Amino acid sequence: MPEYHPLTETEAMALAVERTSLFTENAELFCQEIGDGNLNLVFHIKDQKSSASVIIKQALPYAKVVGESWPLTLDRARIESEALRIQRSLCTELVPEVYCYIPELAVTIMEDLSDHHIMRRGLIEGRRYSLFAEHIGEFMANTLFYTSDLGMNQQEKKLQQGRFVNPELCKITEDLIFSDPYTASPNNNYNPALQDMVDRLQTDEELHFEVAQLRYKFLTQGEALLHGDLHTGSIFVTDKTTKVIDPEFAFYGPMGFDPGAIIANLILNYCGQLGWIQDNAVLADYRAYLLDTIQNVWGQFESHFRRLWNEHDGDWLLNKKQFQDNYMLKLFQDTAGFAGCKIVRRIVGLSHVADIHTIKDAAAKEQAERMALTIGIALIKNHRQMKQIGEIIQTVKGV
Amino acid sequence: MPEYHPLTETEAMALAVERTSLFTENAELFCQEIGDGNLNLVFHIKDQKSSASVIIKQALPYAKVVGESWPLTLDRARIESEALRIQRSLCTELVPEVYCYIPELAVTIMEDLSDHHIMRRGLIEGRRYSLFAEHIGEFMANTLFYTSDLGMNQQEKKLQQGRFVNPELCKITEDLIFSDPYTASPNNNYNPALQDMVDRLQTDEELHFEVAQLRYKFLTQGEALLHGDLHTGSIFVTDKTTKVIDPEFAFYGPMGFDPGAIIANLILNYCGQLGWIQDNAVLADYRAYLLDTIQNVWGQFESHFRRLWNEHDGDWLLNKKQFQDNYMLKLFQDTAGFAGCKIVRRIVGLSHVADIHTIKDAAAKEQAERMALTIGIALIKNHRQMKQIGEIIQTVKGV
The missing domain is CATH 3.90.1200.10 (Aminoglycoside phosphotransferase (APH), C-terminal lobe)
Known part of the structure; x- marks a missing residue:
């Protein structure tokens, strides 16, 4: 089981392949970190051949606001992924799909909404x-x-x-x-x-x-x-x-x-x-x-x-x-x-x-x-x- | 670790000796089950030499009321013992002391109040x-x-x-x-x-x-x-x-x-x-x-x-x-x-x-x-x- 650490883009792409069935073997993945870096890392990963894409969101163990930084529980990734699943079960069209939650990394792999x-x-x-x-x-x-x-x-x-x-x-x-x-x-x-x-x-x-x-x-x-x-x-x-x-x-x-x-x-x-x-x-x-x-x-x-x-x-x-x-x-x-x-x-x-x-x-x-x-x-x-x-x-x- | 089962009086006395320091080696214990048998077993255990005494309360896995019986969680023994400890920490004189809580038996060993x-x-x-x-x-x-x-x-x-x-x-x-x-x-x-x-x-x-x-x-x-x-x-x-x-x-x-x-x-x-x-x-x-x-x-x-x-x-x-x-x-x-x-x-x-x-x-x-x-x-x-x-x-x- 991997120990918690902030993911690199390479690791994020590897997770996207391992933990979802969205990408074929010969996918040409492109990854970009698009978060604001204050609370979470957000990786946008796209196969440039098939256009299949995914979001990987990782909670950071701190919050940065106006220059200050304070510790913040990683458990919020669990709360967020569970809440998304419940909300989606109650209104499917209005909530992104969660493909996978990895507690030890505080990572949620979910539907890409970049057309929104x-x-x-x-x-x-x-x-x-x-x-x-x-x-x-x-x-x-x-x-x-x-x-x-x-x-x-x-x-x-x-x-x-x-x-x-x-x-x-x-x-x-x-x-x-x-x-x-x-x-x-x-x-x-x-x-x-x-x-x-x-x-x-x-x-x-x-x-x-x-x-x-x-x-x-x-x-x-x-x-x-x-x-x-x-x-x-x-x-x-x-x-x-x-x-x-x-x-x-x-x-x-x-x-x-x-x-x-x-x-x-x-x-x-x-x-x-x-x-x-x-x-x-x-x-x-x-x-x-x-x-x-x-x-x-x-x-x-x-x-x-x-x-x-x-x-x-x-x-x-x-x-x-x-x-x-x-x-x-x-x-x-x-x-x-x-x-x-x-x-x-x-x-x-x-x-x-x-x-x-x-x-x-x-x-x-x-x-x-x-x-x-x-x-x-x-x-x-x-x-x-x-x-x-x-x-x-x-x-x-x-x- | 003992598996859950309703205690006998002999077992209750053994627990009282093992799990508290109230009784000396040569105690002459007397045990009586004084509960109403609907929800819990309650053992009153007393050393007839020293007059030291204790209550052992054990939750039963069912409730009997008016002849009917339905299953009821043993977790209530944990809730009760934790609540007693919190309440006693807040008003010592008004709550009996909990000596020991044994989760696997749903047992609480506590202060005897039979003078009340x-x-x-x-x-x-x-x-x-x-x-x-x-x-x-x-x-x-x-x-x-x-x-x-x-x-x-x-x-x-x-x-x-x-x-x-x-x-x-x-x-x-x-x-x-x-x-x-x-x-x-x-x-x-x-x-x-x-x-x-x-x-x-x-x-x-x-x-x-x-x-x-x-x-x-x-x-x-x-x-x-x-x-x-x-x-x-x-x-x-x-x-x-x-x-x-x-x-x-x-x-x-x-x-x-x-x-x-x-x-x-x-x-x-x-x-x-x-x-x-x-x-x-x-x-x-x-x-x-x-x-x-x-x-x-x-x-x-x-x-x-x-x-x-x-x-x-x-x-x-x-x-x-x-x-x-x-x-x-x-x-x-x-x-x-x-x-x-x-x-x-x-x-x-x-x-x-x-x-x-x-x-x-x-x-x-x-x-x-x-x-x-x-x-x-x-x-x-x-x-x-x-x-x-x-x-x-x-x-x-x-x-």
Whole structure:
């Protein structure tokens, strides 16, 4: 059994041949490391004769962010490969296939998606994805419902929850999303022009109370196997297909965290577009598309989720209509609150999004950042009073 | 390594000598099996010369209840011994010492408490335990606070939660407490004279909605390492000491479940006393003592819990006063709701309490049962509106 070490390109190619049946003996393999080198190595391996190709992803034993490096468990490769397999079993078309997982090397060999592009990049370029809301709604409904006490055997769920205990990656979320932006943490990283808003963020007791509620839910509420990092950089798209990748943050947490992440990232793009689209009419039109998408993401998610619930012969007490209606309302409120936290952290916390961060014009960038922060704070403060997705849309439009 | 088999008394004595240092070479051991034989063997072993003694508890691979027998995991012996050790480390005086755990035999060798008696028995006999409220308040505060995200390292807590995944014993609770009494389950076991109340219990949609909320909390809310079965039959007492035993149902669940169990069992005794005490003035006086005890159990628990929280240098966001006040209110409401479910199941469900079940006079027994059911239903229906322990007392007095 090989001992853990970062793979060379030659070793990656050898693994691709040994561990999959994709390549013939006379294949002419070409290998390129395409990861960003911060957390994982990602090898793209292609046979130049047959065009067969594969991705080999290897977890590195550390994380590098903004120059700093800290140790990070290799067990996340197991979590990611197991989560991908479960998610694919629940929505085959929306998740890449895992061909092989090699625990001792923290390696996952999986389907190559290089005919797709990263959704965040596409949105920054002003592209539209007419099937996205339906696809991601289905992804979230299937993966959340069928891994929860509503949709799977409740004793199996407990054992599965045990296999997805993920303390180190949860701690990243707990720190970066549910703590740092609200205190003078050295991890924070924000535009100095925003100091007035950051000061308010860090002294607003009403806001802290709401963030504490959401933090506590994240810490304690084991409802479903979350993706756990469902932003538009973890989604590959074409005009016709959507693929969700990178579930290394997967764990049993509160369901609203995943739809909250999608909605937050669409709102961040909405704010950032003023730095990318010059023409006001074009800007308004694209933003209307984004708001429609937000509305449809929730609508598709909710209707898929309710349909699965209504069709499933599950827990008789939880299957009652009044419980379901109340459940969907609470899930929507959680979604709004988590979306708010995800927005705030992308402006004030350690890790930013290209949609806003790479805007060149300083004034436009600050305007986008202020807009996002204002929306994020409003969602956090109001989430427990919200009743429907239209209120999130109105919050965005009102800023 | 010995293979699993039910121990004989001779084997139990040999283990006591080999695995503890309590007995000298020339000990004259006497062994008696004192378990009820339904779930576990319990050997009481005593040296008749030195009076040194020990308990050996062995899990059986099945459960026998009302003549039926079903398989039950031996892993519960590990859960119980680990929970005892954690609980004892948090409140030494209130938990027996575990000397040795032998996984292959599902055996725990532990401190003998035969100088104590079972609290349920004492209450039925009309005894008073002036230190009980303080002791159990401290037990619950220490064990719940220090195993939660409020009182321990939040990453360690996740790993610990993984070690206490306890699907089979949780299923017993989920079925017997949070499902069977509300539907025509063959597990139910109730006095036919109560049919009118049982019919209402099984058709009351408002009640089912509230039970569903509590059931869902029990399924998903991993707040703290619960005892999980904290009734007065799991508590050993003397006038001066209190010892909590039998945590084989331990798992990470909603905190309110443990104080709810204590309060439910005090209320069940309150109802049952009309079958045990003939003199009205004596009855009223003893019931007043029980209500005082309920008030003090909650009061002691809450004040201990808040003190630990205030003194603990924990999560800065969760440490804020507004969060704590809101938290204690929700915890109280959960406690009231769980207490209600625990009362109902002891009248209608599979397993009853001697406080009521062994009353000989049929009319008195039915009166006690109706009283308990009425209180249980009221607690379940009103728990989310309740604000303070006095409301539980008033509910009991009002019936």
